[in-house]
């Protein structure tokens with residue numbers, strides 16, 4: 001990567017980090033409001049499909065305020081769970097929720113593109129509504145592969161464009177018109193303009209599966225959730 005590109009990526013990363021830190025205090029409230037509570041059922045589906053008996057060490061990347069880490073903890077009382085995010089404001093809120101639930105989850109401030117863990121450290125890596133925001137997504141996928149143990153599993157939950165044309169029209173109206181308005185009442189409006197843009201720019205499901213394979217993952221598949229508004233990707237590290 002040439003120097004200009006890496007400086008550009010650094011600046012974009014910093015802007016995204018600042019944006020999430022700014023909306024952190026309103027993040028959970030707006031999530032529930034804007035998704036009408038569906039976001040929590042998607043996280044439950046993630047946990048149900050991600051966990052296996054051998055999921056003893058779990059890394060939840062872009063953990064935000066900790067909802068996925070906490071949902072994982074409910075189903076795996078014994079596992080080592082680490083939540084990682086590059087926004088300290090998000091992590092501070094996660095810590096409050098984790099302490100309240102006495103959930104024993106480690107929190108680490110770091111970037112998805114440079115994970116501060118040795119190779120083959122985790123059995124399961126989850127990332128919910130996070131990969132869309134990572135500036136160098138392919139680099140992050142290679143990092144995910146590196147820190148997973150052989151036979152480890154990656155599970156990615158992300159927004160997607162519904163397949164049905166009428167629903168896509170409705171979805172785009174909600175995402176591009178309604179959501180920035182409601183979001184703007186409670187938090188920085190630019191953050192809720194950024195959300196639909198980042199979803200629109202995210203690769204198609206098949207293209208993203210191609211990226212997973214490029215990073216080394218195998219048995220890559222995906223499941224549409226709620227008519228394709230969100231997609232759950234699963235991928236395995238075979239050796």
Ligand SMILES: C[S@@+](CC[C@H](N)C(=O)[O-])C[C@H]1O[C@@H](n2cnc3c(N)ncnc32)[C@H](O)[C@@H]1O
Pocket residue numbers: 013016017020021061062063064065066067068084085086087090110111112113127128129130133134135
């Ligand atoms: C939409 S929130 C999702 C949070 C949480 N996973 C959830 O399900 O609510 C996205 C999170 O990704 C984090 N994030 C974005 N890019 C990141 C990166 N490169 N490295 C680490 N965290 C990142 C943000 O700080 C934010 O907390």
